[in-house]
Amino acid sequence: MAKERSSSGDPARTLELLWREPGSEGARRGPRQVLSVDAVVLAAVGVADAGGLEALTMRGLARRLGVTPMTLYTYVPGKAELLDLMLDAVYLRMPRTDHAGQPWRDRVAAVASENRELYRRHPWVAVLGVSRPPLGPGTMAKYEHELTAFDGLGLDDVSMDAALTFVLGFVHSVARTAIEAEDTDRDSALSDAQWWAVNAPLLDRVLDPGRYPLATRVGSAAGQAHQGVYDAEHAYAFGLRRVLDGLARLVEGPGASGSTPPGASGSDPRGDA
The missing domain is CATH 1.10.357.10 (Tetracycline Repressor, domain 2)
Known part of the structure; x- marks a missing residue:
């Protein structure tokens, strides 16, 4: 599957949608609009949050919103532009300290x-x-x-x-x-711990400490400390x-001693979150 990427659609149309004036959608000619660009973007973010980008298709999104795919395209030209709108929307809504x-x-x-x-x-x-x-x-x-x-x-x-x-x-x-x-x-x-438990007998046979002294020693110490291969x-x-x-x-210059801010000393910098 090709990697999803921002800014791969029509840049002019994307910028128009990103910087649309409040209330501009109501001024469109033709049948009364049953949705809005914001509603489409919010629904698309919900789909991606729940199932990843692979779960997001224009047809599936239209079905979720109760409209036809052709109706959906009157709000956004395609998935490429939609991804840009989604990304900008979550950027706009993220909390700022x-x-x-x-x-x-x-x-x-x-x-x-x-x-x-x-x-x-x-x-x-x-x-x-x-x-x-x-x-x-x-x-x-x-x-x-x-x-x-x-x-x-x-x-x-x-x-x-x-x-x-x-x-x-x-x-x-x-x-x-x-x-x-x-x-x-x-x-x-x-889990990592379960995987190691299942494969430990084989690993004990093939990982020779004499051949890989640093790898076995350091890897074992890190694995025991993290209870797995990786501790995020x-x-x-x-x-x-x-x-x-x-x-x-x-x-501060080459002589900076370096002091650690609260929360960056081994615990989550978000505090109790």
């Missing part, structure tokens, strides 16, 4: 946490190719908010954009790996600390 006056590490950690929660709520966003994000109101509001985490730190504009891209790339990578791990557990009907919480907390320490050299 008011981190005014907070230390820069806390601000950046909040941005990372917000994006991690976005992927948790909408896993399909993590697997949607977004090399050219739809430049709609949601995308622009998200970008404006996230840049404030780096504002006032003495970085030039290009460095601010690069620093934000660095943080978001880390969060996306961890989220994507966590989703794939969850998919593997679901498809195999076995540990990977996120460990990685975020390293990301912030790396940015500290850019923001």
